[in-house]
Amino acid sequence: xxxxxxxxxxxxxxxxxxxxxxxxxxxxxxxxxxxxxxxxxxxxxxxxxxxxxxxxxxxxxxxxxxxxxxxxxxxxxxxxxxxxxxxxxxxxxxxxxxxxxxxxxxxxxxxxxxxxxxxxxxxxxxxxxxxxxxxxxxxxxxxxxxxxxxxxxxxxxxxxxxxxxxxxxxxxxxxxxxxxxxxxxxxxxxxxxxxxxxxxxxxx
Amino acid sequence: xxxxxxxxxxxxxxxxxxxxxxxxxxxxxxxxxxxxxxxxxxxxxxxxxxxxxxxxxxxxxxxxxxxxxxxxxxxxxxxxxxxxxxxxxxxxxxxxxxxxxxxxxxxxxxxxxxxxxxxxx
Numbered sequence: 001x002x003x004x005x006x007x008x009x010x011x012x013x014x015x016x017x018x019x020x021x022x023x024x025x026x027x028x029x030x031x032x033x034x035x036x037x038x039x040x041x042x043x044x045x046x047x048x049x050x051x052x053x054x055x056x057x058x059x060x061x062x063x064x065x066x067x068x069x070x071x072x073x074x075x076x077x078x079x080x081x082x083x084x085x086x087x088x089x090x091x092x093x094x095x096x097x098x099x100x101x102x103x104x105x106x107x108x109x110x111x112x113x114x115x116x117x118x119x120x121x122x123x124x125x126x127x128x129x130x131x132x133x134x135x136x137x138x139x140x141x142x143x144x145x146x147x148x149x150x151x152x153x154x155x156x157x158x159x160x161x162x163x164x165x166x167x168x169x170x171x172x173x174x175x176x177x178x179x180x181x182x183x184x185x186x187x188x189x190x191x192x193x194x195x196x197x198x199x200x201x202x203x204x
Numbered sequence: 205x206x207x208x209x210x211x212x213x214x215x216x217x218x219x220x221x222x223x224x225x226x227x228x229x230x231x232x233x234x235x236x237x238x239x240x241x242x243x244x245x246x247x248x249x250x251x252x253x254x255x256x257x258x259x260x261x262x263x264x265x266x267x268x269x270x271x272x273x274x275x276x277x278x279x280x281x282x283x284x285x286x287x288x289x290x291x292x293x294x295x296x297x298x299x300x301x302x303x304x305x306x307x308x309x310x311x312x313x314x315x316x317x318x319x320x321x322x323x324x325x
Contacts, residue, residue, distance in 0.1 A: 077217065077220045077221050077224060078224060080221045080224075080225070081312070081313050081314070086310035086312070087310065089217060089221075089310070090288065090309055090310040092217075093215055093217075093218070093288055093309065094288055096215070097259045097288055100214075100259055100260075100261060101259060105261070106214070106261070137217055140216050140217045140220065141215065141216050141217060142216065195312070196310045197310060197311065197312050197315070198288075198290060198307065198308025198309055198310060198311060199290065199308050200305065200306070200307050200308070200315065200319060201295060201305065201306040201307075202304070202305050203298075203299045203303060203304055203305065203306070204304065
């Protein structure tokens with residue numbers, strides 16, 4: 001099965017921002033236009049926000065690479081035989097395709113990366129591997145990185161407004177930290193058993 | 205003689221991944237970043253197999269397959285779609301346009317090589 005990144009995020013209205021908010025869970029991605037905005041809670045997971053500067057549309061993904069035993073010193077492209085690498089690069093491709101489908105032009109894309117914190121010492125490497133993959137992917141696709149707020153020990157709550165390009169990073173309450181840990185633990189169990197492999201159809 | 209593969213994908217990352225995967229086992233690979241560039245390569249080469257993405261700017265994968273199927277040098281080259289799209293409706297479009305195999309990304313490199321072997325012989 002392919003990663004469960006196609007589930008539709010929950011949508012609510014935020015009266016402070018006066019905007020409709022799409023709330024992303026780990027493994028999801030979405031692209032919005034108009035005044036809509038996207039929010040997510042990040043622990044060691046990474047979210048990449050990509051925006052078409054000319055159109056004012058933008059999207060976000062939210063992913064984590066499954067833990068693996070190989071060193072992170074080679075380029076991710078040479079590690080595509082690993083399910084974790086496939087999973088991360090697919091999260092990037094889905095987001096970029098989502099933008100192109102809504103009329104986005106890659107030459108006008110601008111990206112920002114968030115997350116990848118080291119919340120628990122024994123998975124501290126995961127955060128930095130997630131950040132490295134996102135950065136290398138964007139570099140390879142020639143998409144400029146406008147800004148990033150990554151790493152550290154603390155989780156994040158981010159709000160992305162594609163219309164303006166603004167991203168607000170908020171401090172997290174202790175109850176939200178609990179939610180993040182629970183979400184990410186559940187998600188990381190799922191992707192460990194997920195082989196990151198789509199179906200193959202033969203037409204004759 | 206090594207078999208000649210045309211790989212069409214707007215993602216530079218995917219072009220690199222495929223390049224590494226296919227060259228390792230001896231395929232001769234040409235790449236294009238959209239359907240338009242791919243059509244220009246059809247004029248210059250005769251391919252044993254074509255692997256193409258679907259969502260691409262300028263000319264998408266389905267339109268590209270349709271032109272490849274009418275191209276004098278390459279109309280018999282089997283076509284494999286390699287895409288993030290998995291809906292039945294899109295697959296039907298691919299089949300109608302003349303694709304032989306539909307692979308949903310992310311793909312396992314060893315599985316792709318198996319499919320290529322089956323298709324190219």
